[in-house]
Amino acid sequence: MDESELPRVLQQLWGIEGRSRPGPKPAFHISDIARAAIKLADVGGLAAVSMSKVAAELGFTTMSLYRYVDAKDDLYVVMLEHAFGDPPALDPETGWRARITAWAEAFRDGLRRHPWILQIPVQEPPLSPNQLAWMESGLDAFAGTPLTPPDRLSAMLLVNIYVRGTAQLTAHMLTDPDAVRAADRLYTERLTMLATPDRFPGIAATLEQPLDEGYAGDFDAGEFTFGLDTVLDGIEARITRAPR
Amino acid sequence: MDESELPRVLQQLWGIEGRSRPGPKPAFHISDIARAAIKLADVGGLAAVSMSKVAAELGFTTMSLYRYVDAKDDLYVVMLEHAFGDPPALDPETGWRARITAWAEAFRDGLRRHPWILQIPVQEPPLSPNQLAWMESGLDAFAGTPLTPPDRLSAMLLVNIYVRGTAQLTAHMLTDPDAVRAADRLYTERLTMLATPDRFPGIAATLEQPLDEGYAGDFDAGEFTFGLDTVLDGIEARITRAPR
DNA sequence: GCACACTGTGTGCGGCATACACAGACCATA
DNA sequence: TATGGTCTGTGTATGCCGCACACAGTGTGC
Secondary structure (H helix, E strand, C coil): CCHHHCCHHHHHHCCCCCCCCCCCCCCCCHHHHHHHHHHHHHHHCHHHCCHHHHHHHHCCCHHHHHHCCCCHHHHHHHHHHHHCCCCCCCCCCCCHHHHHHHHHHHHHHHHHHCHHHHHCCCCCCCCCHHHHHHHHHHHHCCCCCCCCHHHHHHHHHHHHHHHHHHHHHHHCCCCCHHHHHHHHHHHHHHHHHHCCCCCCHHHHHHHHCCCCCCCCCCCCHHHHHHHHHHHHHHHHHHHHHCCC | CCHHHCCHHHHHHCCCCCCCCCCCCCCCCHHHHHHHHHHHHHHHCHHHCCHHHHHHHHCCCHHHHHHCCCCHHHHHHHHHHHHCCCCCCCCCCCCHHHHHHHHHHHHHHHHHHCHHHHHCCCCCCCCCHHHHHHHHHHHHCCCCCCCCHHHHHHHHHHHHHHHHHHHHHHHCCCCCHHHHHHHHHHHHHHHHHHCCCCCCHHHHHHHHCCCCCCCCCCCCHHHHHHHHHHHHHHHHHHHHHCCC
16 A cells, blocks of 8 residues: 555645656646636636636646646545635534534535535545545544444534535525525526415425525525534434443 | 516426427427436436437437527436436325435435436526425425424425435445445545544544445445434424424 | 428537647756 | 756647527418
């Protein structure tokens, strides 16, 4: 098992540098690529990120990027690694619920800052440093509970999935709040038209409620924590059931 | 509010046909497009679906598809609508837990049959007939519970998110079980190498367990229902708390 | 029977990821 | 100090892709 087996991008991200080599010095670093790509994605979504645009942003040619990144997918890995800041520092004094909640909110904030993250096709489980740091942080939230390590992993993944899922519903990838509201109204209108009470009584009943929040609505902070609490109640049930 | 405001694809899917019009009869129907596209995606993933390939599969030119579909995204809508069969018939005799579990498993089976569904970029909430039927079916699972309609929607979405999320983790888009196992072993190796106990004690502890299932592992049926039960425990807590 | 809306087709454009050959930069070794 | 080999960024080219647009033929409502 050799470190050199790691894909080049991961080697770069982990700072595994080969011995000094002949040839010209690299003109930049993958973190520069990440910065440029993230800048583009923040403005125009993931669709605005192309090899040529990133290269132009850096002032280099398209093909030069391939000296740092094997393929477009690697670019996504690099972006993801740099988009999130450090995982939150969790107060060991508080209970697991407060800790995992803080973790979930930090995660959600990251997704809100960089909505394009949700557009990245998930291919492989994470192996990059900061991603693992977030994993570790999430697992750490369950320190002191009787959950076994695999159960902690499952619980963390459950929260992770919840945050991702709700963020997906919320965003529609739109950042403009007016556009979101307009799209929301349009959706409700169309749904009201199509989901007639005779054929879709359940959906129609949902629409009758005064605030039509929910699926298409503005999934605000209150909704978020309410749903998260439901998930945590389930985890709590498992904790209570676990042998101490 | 006029039906003609609906995007063309939705009009087609709902079978809203304008009065008989001049001009040649259409040579095929969007369902033919769906069938061809799904066939391609089942074999080669979503990347194998292009306008030209779908058209070739049908024996027509690329541009002919645009008479039925406004853009590539509409093609995804059509594929999604046809990929799932009818929603499961839920036994009203059984409890809500059994019903929503059956619904979740049917949903999971659909995703297993057509893994490319998870690759489709989510853009808009569903408005097509079969999608609404699945929504209705999911809401119906909570019939008889004291949950309000919006709460039923939230609960259904929670389960929906869970199934999608776990399917995402499981698949890695791979259908070949050997490839999955190999990728799994490789991932565990690399993770063991990178997540050293000093820096990542939580992750390392997870890896020490005999079966390294979980994140990268084979998320089998047992894991699925176990995690689902956790979610349902959370919903049950809410049901118990709800005013009757 | 005729006007005209609508059909499928052909061509073409701009953008994309990326393969490959190349000229120059630089370190390890002699 | 000289030099060989390796690595750098560049230029060019290929084959896809989604899709705009003009066109010739079709068939219904008047």
